[in-house]
Amino acid sequence: MVDRQFLLSPKQMPRKWYNIAADIGPTPPPLNPATQQPCGPQDLAAIFPDPIIMQEVSTDKWIDIPEEVLDILAMWRPTPLYRATRLEAALGTPAKIYYKYEGTSPAGSHKPNTAIAQAYYNKISGVKRLATETGAGQWGCALSLATQMFGLECTVYMVKVSYQQKPYRKSLINAWGANIFASPSENTSYGRKVLAEDPDCPGSLGIAISEAIEDTVTSKDTKYALGSVSNHVLLHQTIIGQEAKLQMEMAGAYPDVVIGCVGGGSNFAGIAFPYLEDKMSGKSPNLRAVAVEPKSCASLSTGEYRYDFGDTAQMTPLFMMYTLGCEFVPPSIHAGGLRYHGMAPLVSLAFHKKLIEAMSYPQTAIFPAAVLFARTEGIVPAPESSHAIKCAIDEALAAKETGEPKTILFNLSGHGHFDMGAYDMYFSGKMTDAG
């Protein structure tokens, strides 16, 4: 019997986050949209508490994870790492495929890794309520869980198309006690403006971010929490890759290629950045890291590297990133968590420096990979995570062509329990690449 499960004990949980900003070289600063000058910490004070701002601009290589955060993370971490022996056999590949599984969190994805940390830092800063946006709902679930754990209130603006496609993510957010609005909503002046122009607007992450930020800056004791893109969010996700490195050691393996899906970029950064440390330090110069995008919203593959707003209403600072333009409204694909016009500045910089690769797939290519995975490895994956599965399968099939015993590692960022409507659509034969 081949070992297929690699588990760490709770005591092996990493105690520090890895900050790639310390190694990747000068990072273009965000700009104040009014002055076009680099943002100082004070520009972020309206939406983030001080400890988050300090992490956002930090160049310290290692940052301590507070005990209070570890205590909550220990509700499900360390997460398992598996070898996909049954998928390998189905593909007939000489490649070894490993995956880190983040779906064991109560919210079913990697998102609580940063939600817990953000809720904690807001709590100790005296904040009473957090406002946020969510695409497919994973982030809204994660933040409602996290705020509940620390006794904070929470308001979630959920992209309307996902609110309708995934009603039970909304129920889950309710179960954890947060308030939720379909975005664009009547709850903000920006939401009302969008609805006046297009009452049927399906929403987008960019629009929902604008609503959450407006709610934040117009309310008392309220701060904003972001589920991806920002430096501090990517930082908090590096616990994934650090655990994975320990587990790959247990397996006696080191990856030739590390794969993650990208929307805003945080789960990819979580698994890849600790390996990029090795690549940058010369330990694994040939390691490949592949960011997998949906074809209909492929900011790395088809966007421009330039300063752009993080939201549609142009309320955020300008970030140096690969972008499709902040006014871009992606098609209503089922991988709602990947529908974002931009890309995390640190992931963008890594791509610009050719430290990582990017590729993209249409959703009609994603679901056959998801079903093959479910029928071999058992776990029904989220549509977002299935982009990484598809890429891992293609890498394994390429290895079959060349006979190369490649080692592949991907991040299975979440399960698909709240995405079964998408599977129904796929099985009905009615799914198109337009959404």
Place this chain on the structure above:
Amino acid sequence: MVDRQFLLSPKQMPRKWYNIAADIGPTPPPLNPATQQPCGPQDLAAIFPDPIIMQEVSTDKWIDIPEEVLDILAMWRPTPLYRATRLEAALGTPAKIYYKYEGTSPAGSHKPNTAIAQAYYNKISGVKRLATETGAGQWGCALSLATQMFGLECTVYMVKVSYQQKPYRKSLINAWGANIFASPSENTSYGRKVLAEDPDCPGSLGIAISEAIEDTVTSKDTKYALGSVSNHVLLHQTIIGQEAKLQMEMAGAYPDVVIGCVGGGSNFAGIAFPYLEDKMSGKSPNLRAVAVEPKSCASLSTGEYRYDFGDTAQMTPLFMMYTLGCEFVPPSIHAGGLRYHGMAPLVSLAFHKKLIEAMSYPQTAIFPAAVLFARTEGIVPAPESSHAIKCAIDEALAAKETGEPKTILFNLSGHGHFDMGAYDMYFSGKMTDAG
């Protein structure tokens, strides 16, 4: 930081199942309904393969788990055991509450523990297809997963009210490639008979069992698989309690009371039987084991101990068990997995011998406990499992009254990701005890 997570390594997974039939004394045999004589193995041959029949009638205390079964169980086992520190704090109880969490299986419940074993034994016996019934869908999901792992076909008859309440369990069954019918269905003569009498019949487990058995005995290369009740099913679930015992040792604790919800009885047996071994051997004579039922379908609490059929069409053997009568159709409560008129003969015998206790709750008492659990421990529980949570909370509150530092262990048999409609109903204030 108090340890709250107790994890075993894959190598610590139990290698044998515990068969309580060896210890509990003579068990009343099932009777052939035609002759009223004890069933021989040949009476079961129409629906079960030989290795399953041998387990059903075995009085060997320990039965080896085949390597092929362990290999698939290792996709998610060993499962975690947690200390509910945050729930304890919310209750202000001196009691220590531990729970074994079976929701990490791909199907989200304990059911795959036996589904994998049954699929394996059918596979090596040359069977090509399994037919089964499912209540809330957990068992149907588990068997479709298991048959997919071993390359068998699968047909699932799902109780109609659950088919309608929980559409995404149906989607999950589809994702793993099984065929599924809402029961009563037009696919069997018994289903057609029921529909002719009552076209709006919500179905019941008893009716669905009749359909699955009819499908089995009228088809080639087809056997039947049962998700609870039978001796071999309870046997396969004892891996839960054996792991829990190792994990409680890691925690330096031994339970005063072990709690599980009961429908057919298998998850309760899974956690409790290995502890009943200790009780019967004199190691823990004062250990209490509590089976928790829904008030509207409380076979132990309100049924009679007598021979009765396992199904509504009276096609199965007669079992000596606590029963509400095989023609009883329970109200359409949200804990669909507990809607069964009878109780596993081995659980019934343990209750008859006063080795275990029983209690029951209406569903309006269950959901507040479920929400408290979600908001403290993070995991959103299945309505079925929430019966055990409610009982654990009441035991902890009783300990608070008396000041007793009681140790409580319960089985959290599954998550509620496919039960969010029930939570919506609860939050809407429209839930009643009638369903």
